[in-house]
Amino acid sequence: MCLTIPGRIIKIEGDIATLDYGSEKREAKIVEGDYKIGDCVLVQAKIVVEKVSEEQMAGWLEVLKDIEERDGA
């Protein structure tokens, strides 16, 4: 997709991570790299590709909050 959005890992079972996207949860595969519960990551094509910082995550949550406030105005 055009954009890659971050989510926080809330569960890891084998090589499958469960990501919290706020209102929804999604699963993604860990192919390589060292990830743990609590990490914020980017997912592409259902594969965890990169860790993002807490700062980036905070910026994202602000965007998400603005989105939710606008829709259904």
Add this chain to the structure above:
Amino acid sequence: MEPEVYFIRYAYPCAHILCTVRGDVSEGEFKEMEMAAIQNRVMDREYLEKVFFRAFNRINKIAEEMGKDRWDIDVIREYFVGRHNNVLMDSDYPESFREMCKTYLAEVVSMEEDGEVTVKYHSELGGEKKRKVKKDYFPELKVGDKVMIHWQYAVEKIQ
């Protein structure tokens, strides 16, 4: 309207995400895009194609299909207005986020005190929905006007 301006008006909110989340676009670049969109400033094509390379992957295919240049406004419109929502069907985005990514034809229903407007539109999720959007590109916008919306913006006026 110049195609570069038309493109950036649709793509500008996406740059916000690229800027906030990953730093793919710097704050300065983001501001420059905002100015370009509001003041009808033409940005460098090569630069835009680089920043929004994922969009241009698709725009290039549409251009080929239509037998037109990728910077033809009809091609860019076909991408954002014609195909964009279908492309999103395959995405992993959370539903509320995806809804904002979609482009919708909307009607202005009220003017807000903060200078924005509230519009109504038929959501693909079913039913009529309302959204508060910015009218920076059309200061003269009034109740009853039809616009295309993308994210938090009225992007294009529809006659």
